[in-house]
Each structure stands twice: as structure tokens, then as C-alpha cells.
Amino acid sequence: MSELGRHHAPTRWALAGLLAGSGCQPLPEIEHETEHLRLGTDFDAPVCAGTLAMLDRAVGRIAASLDPDGSDEPFVVYWLEDELPDYCDDDATGCFYPGTRIAFAQGDSIAHELVHATIDSPGHAYFVEEGMAELYGGTPVRHDPRDLRGELLTQLALSRRDYDHGRLSYDQAAHFAHWVRETEGDGAMLRLAAALSGEDGETEILDQLEGIFDMTPWGIEQTYVREAPRLFPGLYDARLPTQRLEEGSLWLSVSLDCNDDEVLGPLRGAEEGMARLLRLEVPRPRTTRLLMEGDPGTWVELVAPYAPGQRPYPPWWPAFDQEGRMTRLEPGHRVSVMLEAGTYLLVFGASRVGAADIDLQVLR
Numbered sequence: 001m002s003e004l005g006r007h008h009a010p011t012r013w014a015l016a017g018l019l020a021g022s023g024c025q026p027l028p029e030i031e032h033e034t035e036h037l038r039l040g041t042d043f044d045a046p047v048c049a050g051t052l053a054m055l056d057r058a059v060g061r062i063a064a065s066l067d068p069d070g071s072d073e074p075f076v077v078y079w080l081e082d083e084l085p086d087y088c089d090d091d092a093t094g095c096f097y098p099g100t101r102i103a104f105a106q107g108d109s110i111a112h113e114l115v116h117a118t119i120d121s122p123g124h125a126y127f128v129e130e131g132m133a134e135l136y137g138g139t140p141v142r143h144d145p146r147d148l149r150g151e152l153l154t155q156l157a158l159s160r161r162d163y164d165h166g167r168l169s170y171d172q173a174a175h176f177a178h179w180v181r182e183t184e185g186d187g188a189m190l191r192l193a194a195a196l197s198g199e200d201g202e203t204e205i206l207d208q209l210e211g212i213f214d215m216t217p218w219g220i221e222q223t224y225v226r227e228a229p230r231l232f233p234g235l236y237d238a239r240l241p242t243q244r245l246e247e248g249s250l251w252l253s254v255s256l257d258c259n260d261d262e263v264l265g266p267l268r269g270a271e272e273g274m275a276r277l278l279r280l281e282v283p284r285p286r287t288t289r290l291l292m293e294g295d296p297g298t299w300v301e302l303v304a305p306y307a308p309g310q311r312p313y314p315p316w317w318p319a320f321d322q323e324g325r326m327t328r329l330e331p332g333h334r335v336s337v338m339l340e341a342g343t344y345l346l347v348f349g350a351s352r353v354g355a356a357d358i359d360l361q362v363l364r
């Protein structure tokens, strides 16, 4: 996916105008309700309990971080894989309608879109707002902070025209937002979110940044370029169950059931299926043999979500690219893999819903 294609130009049409427009299909029915969310979809594959719980937690966190005094009325989200162009710009992966708590998005953009809907800004401070949408949407990012040298003020003042012409780097914006939060905390992000909501967002943002860091914009840029690490994991990545792979062997038995709170689904592109994730920390390089057994239609993937030289992706979303996939096993397979020290992800999946069991041996 190209960087430009990943997200939306923030569409701010009036909902009434949209619904009055010709050619619109009726909106999908609301099929799922959680504490923070009412969800309708345009596909047939079941939405598993873990995905509903994950989206609900994401909305709760976004609201608590960016709009703690706001309404606790649920957001209405239409998760659309095919019909999105009927409601958003053609190249968008999501959009929302100001003041309505209604958003439309592809699956992996829902959390990003809900950040916009929560901030609900008039929307011209693209660098900060898109960065915050990526950050609180849970997307990990790898970026070279030196790219921002001499550019911070330009980026903060990015015009609508420049934004529309693709002059915003989402990675750069996300990386800067991650760094501000890591350095100054959620309180700083709340101040920025409040500034975005004002009519005079760009000027307000600059004032707030200077106040938060007690530095000039030049000083902020210098500090960022000097101190920011290249990789920031996603905000919610640490929540995954984790297993350390020491010198010995691991025997893992995993049950998949779409009604289980830890089981995600559907798969990428709303394909029917389900998956459960385990983060694997490997403290020292080692060679490992993997042996898999399982019910028909099951598989295991070993993924390196933060490997250098590729775009990191949110490991809580079962939308796995070929990139980063080290191996895929089906029942009866055995393979040897060389693991560098680092963080890996084991994805236990099935290309259908209904109960399924998988056994994986991770041997020395």
C-alpha cells in the first residue's frame, strides 16, 4: 500500500447533503453494540468478539486521552470494505462527519478515524492532527527524525492545498506525535487536541507546543532530531499476551473460537476467519524448529512486525502483509528458522469460524 493511499483526505461534507445525494445505498444495519460503539458492516463474515472488544477498548482509550469530559454516547461506525466510496472520497480509507459521532472506515482505519471524530476539529492543522490520529489509532512507526530538520514550522503551517497534494508524510507526522507523547505525556496531547478544536488551530498549536516544551520551535525541532528514536511501537502493542523464548522449548496449545474475547476476526479485507496473537520476545539469537499440528483450515504465521527495512504495522490487527512474514505453517509442517534477538508475533489463525485447535512446538 502506498503511503498516500493509506489514509483519507479528511472529508467534511455535511451528512444531510450526503444522505440527500443520489446513488446512495441504504446504510448497513447496526449489528453490534458495545459500551462505546455501534457497528454496522457491509460484509458477511462474522466480526469476532476479540475484534469488537479491541475496537471498544480503542474508542474508550481515545476518548479518555483526548476528550475526557466529552459525551459518552456511543460512536456509530460503518465498517465498509466495498461501499466506502459511496460515503467518503474515492481514495479515502475512512471519513467522518463533524458533530455527528458517525464515521465510515475500512477495518484497519477505524481507530484512526475515531480519533478524528473524537477531536472533531474544523481541521487545518494536518501535521499534528494526522499524527495524533496515527498515534492514538495504534499504528507503530519507524522514521528518521532528521527528516524534520528545518521543516517543523513548514509542516505545522501546511495548507489545505499542500495537504491535498500529498505533501504530508503520515510517517513523519506520526513519529513526531509519538515523540511528543513519550516526552511530555498524555496531558500534552490533550492540550494539543484542545488547540486543534479551536478555529485558529495552526497558531494555537504552535503556542501550545512552545508552552509544553518551554522552548522555541527551533529548540523543539533540534531536541526531536537529536533525541527521538527511530522506532515507536504502537500504543496498544504492549497489551498482547507475551511469552519469552529462553534457551528451552515451548509447547503452545491454542483454541480458537470467534466468541472468545481474545480472538480477532474477520481477516484482512473482511475475509471470513479468525486469529489469536502471541507476542514472542527472543532475548538472544537462536535457531528454532517449529512443529505445527491443528484442525483443517488452521495455520500459524511467524511475523517480525518491527523488522528493519519494512514498514512496521499494528500487530493487534489481523491484516498481515507478506512483508514481515517469516514463515507460515499448516498442520503437519515443520520448519527451522533463525531468529535474531527481538520481538516477534505468532499468529494462530483459521480460514473459517467455528471452534478450532492448534498445537505448536517451538523447539531448540
Ligand SMILES: [Zn+2]
Binding pocket: 007, 008, 010, 112, 116, 130, 133
Ligand atoms: Zn486521518
